Amino acid sequence: MIRNKVVLITGASGEMGHSLIQRLSEAGNSSIITIDLQPLDPGVRDRVTKEFTGSILEDHLLQRILAEFEIDTIFHLAALLSTRSEFTPITAHQVNVEGTLKLLNFAQAQGESHARPVTFIYPSSIAAYGMKSVEFKNRVGAVKEHEWNMPTTMYGCNKLYCEHLGRYFTENFKQLAAEKLSGKVDFRAIRFPGLISAETVPSGGTSDYAPEMIHAAAKTEPYACFVKPQTRIPFMAMPDAVEAILRLAAAPREDLTQTVYNITAFNPSAAEVHDLVLKGFPDAQITYEPDVKRLEIVESWPADVDDSAARADWAFAPKYDLESAFSDYLIPRIRERYRD
């Protein structure tokens, strides 16, 4: 029986999904299928082989995909982000944990059916960390993957636990491969910092203040920032985030010394982001109205992360630093986007 070989993207309508579809289809060597509750943006719809509208929690959807397609790689982007997850923690657990477990099990069934491991790319987050205090996080600086794994949010707990679930499935795979049985799941995770995209505005996250500030300025709307001027976490530009997941997916398994990797590009304070926004949009009206709960979440995330393992193992190298992310990517692209 012949099934079509494809790459599966879950949560494909989200901010990273659109950029990933564009990059994969431009590279031209993979057919793409997607799952999301929301329909894909018309701008990317014709780039995918098949779009499934529905939830990753629906077994019949996964069964249909299993019957029709042979999947090499899964980019599992579907998740409820950190702020939204605090409002609906049980739903967050269902989507973020039970959804990921279903997908891992699905990957295992795929791997068994074509006797090759399925590469499973999982975007984790700096939310997996929990720093004791602002003073402490600023003092310790860049944290390594194994340090301060004490998340304070439901989303952070979900991400950290799913990293372990993925490692469990992969160790199973390594053991089976050593015994020359069929391979199953090859799980690889990136702990992303806050992401800033020129194309989309995120929703439901807590690092959203930086992209919201820039997009509001471009639309000449006032913006009240929900963290303090001195609040600091790591960030990166969306094209570098997409390049990173593609690079990790393509890395030879034997080069990977861990299943979870930090990556980052810059770590400005909110005031430093504000200054760069003013350079591009001098009339921007930005004020600070910290939201106690959201500020507390951001303050529990590290001020910086150590990404030396990603740089050494799979040559992670972001193109944009803080200045060039604004001057060469964000300001020109966002200005273009809102031009009337």
Ligand code: AKB
């Ligand atoms: C969020 O704010 O929830 C995400 C993240 C840092 O994982 N952007």
